[in-house]
Amino acid sequence: MDGQLFAQQVVSGLANGAVYASLALALVLIYRTTHVVNFAQGEMAMFTTFVAWSLNNRMSYWPAFVLTLAFAFVFGAAIERVVIRPVEQASHLTVIMVTIALFVTVNGFVLWVWTPDLRDFPTPFTGEPVVVAGVFFARHEIGIIALTVATVVVLWAFFRFTKLGLAMRAAAIRPEAARLLGVRVGWMLALGWGFAAVLGAIAGMMTAPLRLLDPNMMQPVLIYAFAAAVLGGIASPAGAVIGGFTIGVGINLLATYVDFVTPELELPVAFAVLIGILLFRPAGIFGRVAARRV
Amino acid sequence: MPLLELDGVQARYGPIQALHGVSLTVDEGEVVALLGANGAGKTTTLRAVSGTVATSGRIAFAGRALNGAGPESVARRGIAHVPEGRGILGELTVRENLRLGAYVRRGRREVERDLERVTEHFPWLRDRRDQDAATLSGGEQQMLALARALVSRPRLLMLDEPSLGLAPLVVQELFRIVGELNREEGLSVLVVEQNANIALQSSSRAYVLEVGRVAVEGESTELRAHEGVRRSYLGY
16 A cells, blocks of 8 residues: 555545534534534535635635634524524424525525636645655645644633533523523524534635535535534534544545545445444444433 | 512413412521422422513512513522422533532632532532532432522522432431521522421421412411411321
């Protein structure tokens, strides 16, 4: 086996995986806070990336990046309050229909505003490839991995160490009990959607330079993210991140070393993983079967 | 002026009316017990105060109307409600549960000091603060719920059946601590209990509810001698 090729494929798998991990984490965040499987997560990410594209025409990359995250946060929180809140008590099927409607609406809106042209999207990680032990790695790939790891660490620290993070966890675990302690649960759920949209925006802005910006760009990514989230056990944030990286690297290595896995087969492979896990290990690799002392 | 005042409070769950006009008061620094059979409306009375059930009639706390305020706002006004089943967040650690008790408060240093101080009443909490709350026994969880309520520095503490499912010795200990807090810090308490014996021993006044109405009220010492109360709730 060629060591150089292997190392490069692992790193670009990790870069793809970082994007899947971000979006999977967004799915898990929303699932944990509002028990909704958000089929519109990818389209929300795509929409915020188009906003980033428009901002990029007016300013340099990082200010546009930060403004996009702020926009995504407000957008995500608003979606929760306006679209999800009214169906909070409705059946799962109703809520799923609502997120699918959101998917279609956001996609249509972007087509209407930005037209379906393909666009270049810049990456902030430019320059000569990084050389480690004689192996070349693309800057953008290294950058995606670093940015994702940093985001995950910040998010983890927020939930672990801050009062607001603690209140959000409480609101997700037992809303009625949290309310009695003075936690404004409704706002906590909206914040959860806001954070998820921010993660999606990062995923979108990291994906666009790899594939060109187009309104359907995030749909395959969403499938991989679902596979990652399910692999990690849909309610486990750490599982989603590890799941994302695993799927990214796994698919890349399969496509490299298994002859019949052509790029067209990558998505079906992810589907097979998804279905396999659901059939044989529905709690995921890191999921716990719910147990509670009464 | 009483700290808490309910006047003709009615409450319903859908078509079922649970309270048919309950009137009661709790004064500052008082421990008041709420007794009654299952379904008499004891829990609903507490829920009416904390805003987790829709009500009509007047509820006032420290002279201001409380009706219609959601549970979040009621908690912020200084009422700590330890609900039936204790409301412990089992997936969080003991310390995180305690920190949530202080969620409505500002002032980091003062909160830290109170977190320390509350462990004086519950010394064992100190050693187990990094444990998931779900791993505690029922009695320990009830103590944790009480400790968490205290960290919020409530003006009124409402306990819903704290003795439920606990061993008699643990129940004694729990009420001993509540009494201590009442004497030493002037904590006002409204406690719902099935165990009328211990509730009447630990309170200064009590109300007996029957089908959503106050049937008997008075000093706890008087109620212990009251023929009907004795027969129905004390079992001798």
